[in-house]
Amino acid sequence: MTDAAFSAGLRPSAVQGVVSLDSAVRGPGTVRFEGVGKVFHSSAGEVQALKDISLDIRAGEVFGIIGRSGAGKSSLLRTINRLEAPTTGRVLVDGQDISALQEDGLVRLRRRIGMIFQHFNLLSAKTVRENVALPLQVAGVARADITARVDEALKLVGLEGKDATYPSRLSGGQKQRVGIARALVSRPEILLCDEATSALDPETTLSILELLRDINRRLGLTIILITHEMSVIREICSRVVVLETGEIAEEGPVWQVFGAPRHPATQALLQPLQRDLPADLVAHLRPTSQGPRDRAVIDIRYAGRAAPDLSVLAQAAGAGLELLSAGVERIQGHSVGRIVLAAGPGTDLAAVQAAETTARVIGYVSAND
Numbered sequence: 001m002t003d004a005a006f007s008a009g010l011r012p013s014a015v016q017g018v019v020s021l022d023s024a025v026r027g028p029g030t031v032r033f034e035g036v037g038k039v040f041h042s043s044a045g046e047v048q049a050l051k052d053i054s055l056d057i058r059a060g061e062v063f064g065i066i067g068r069s070g071a072g073k074s075s076l077l078r079t080i081n082r083l084e085a086p087t088t089g090r091v092l093v094d095g096q097d098i099s100a101l102q103e104d105g106l107v108r109l110r111r112r113i114g115m116i117f118q119h120f121n122l123l124s125a126k127t128v129r130e131n132v133a134l135p136l137q138v139a140g141v142a143r144a145d146i147t148a149r150v151d152e153a154l155k156l157v158g159l160e161g162k163d164a165t166y167p168s169r170l171s172g173g174q175k176q177r178v179g180i181a182r183a184l185v186s187r188p189e190i191l192l193c194d195e196a197t198s199a200l201d202p203e204t205t206l207s208i209l210e211l212l213r214d215i216n217r218r219l220g221l222t223i224i225l226i227t228h229e230m231s232v233i234r235e236i237c238s239r240v241v242v243l244e245t246g247e248i249a250e251e252g253p254v255w256q257v258f259g260a261p262r263h264p265a266t267q268a269l270l271q272p273l274q275r276d277l278p279a280d281l282v283a284h285l286r287p288t289s290q291g292p293r294d295r296a297v298i299d300i301r302y303a304g305r306a307a308p309d310l311s312v313l314a315q316a317a318g319a320g321l322e323l324l325s326a327g328v329e330r331i332q333g334h335s336v337g338r339i340v341l342a343a344g345p346g347t348d349l350a351a352v353q354a355a356e357t358t359a360r361v362i363g364y365v366s367a368n369d
């Protein structure tokens, strides 16, 4: 990012004109994984942490990496600044294969990629200003420039006036703001966030997410984050990849992946966010039909489209459908909903499924439930 753009808080597209598709996947702020694999050798034997990951992260997007513990999230994130080197495949940053970089090239790469951490990683014996100035001092930037750039970064994160404070006197949210200022002071194109809000309370998490969103919009910075908090992904990411045992389980726009999760790993991760079935319904739900008068319970989930037309479904069913529960929310401007119906005896379930392909029978209740 140019100095002028950073100071003016402008997105690169506003500075450089229209961004072409090619520059969006290969230009500044882009990351491409091509068949990336990673094997760790430990005393317990070999661990295949990543398997054949191919993925494009576009310039200026907020991209989430999720997965269960041990799925390979950190390993993948750490290949972007070569804290981990892939065993197979390659990683391209701004279209450049980073495995080819020598020591000085690697130092320059890491200046273009900021990183923030769950536990902030601040030096307790140094003030806020000294912590933020550190990357510039290491880079040999002139003292006067350091002062100006630290001021600029502290302003960006809303910490003006805190420059002489030591980390121990700051709240968790303020410490993370220092971490963000330190990551931004080198004017990077990409910001990696490793569980950056996991140590914060919900209110502080929201304020840090708001800051990250603001930075992303104003500076056009690409933000790549890993988190176990699905609400964080829903709040700020545009696209997400789900890893499962080192492989891509699914990827896509957040509204799509969260609205209609296809892989069991995604469904398990999203369980806490799901609008639960009413408790009394769950209590009465049986996996199989116990008699001809039992009613099938049909679960319909939809994303990015209008709710299915219940009169059309009822017509296909050829019998009465009772609405048991329904809910709809908006993610990134798309409707994401869930409808649960009870189908009376004699319902043509195959016809309902043909009319609404996401319809799934999740169990049976008796006629009186």
Ligand SMILES: Nc1ncnc2c1ncn2[C@@H]1O[C@H](COP(=O)(O)OP(=O)(O)OP(=O)(O)O)[C@@H](O)[C@H]1O
Residues within 6 Å of the ligand: 040, 041, 042, 047, 048, 049, 067, 068, 069, 070, 071, 072, 073, 074, 075, 076
């Ligand atoms: N340095 C290492 N040496 C040996 N094995 C490792 C090393 N780093 C990671 N692993 C293993 O690789 C696999 C993926 O680990 P990774 O930390 O990338 O997963 P993760 O999805 O980030 O997990 P978590 O959410 O628990 O942090 C795990 O089985 C882990 O034990």
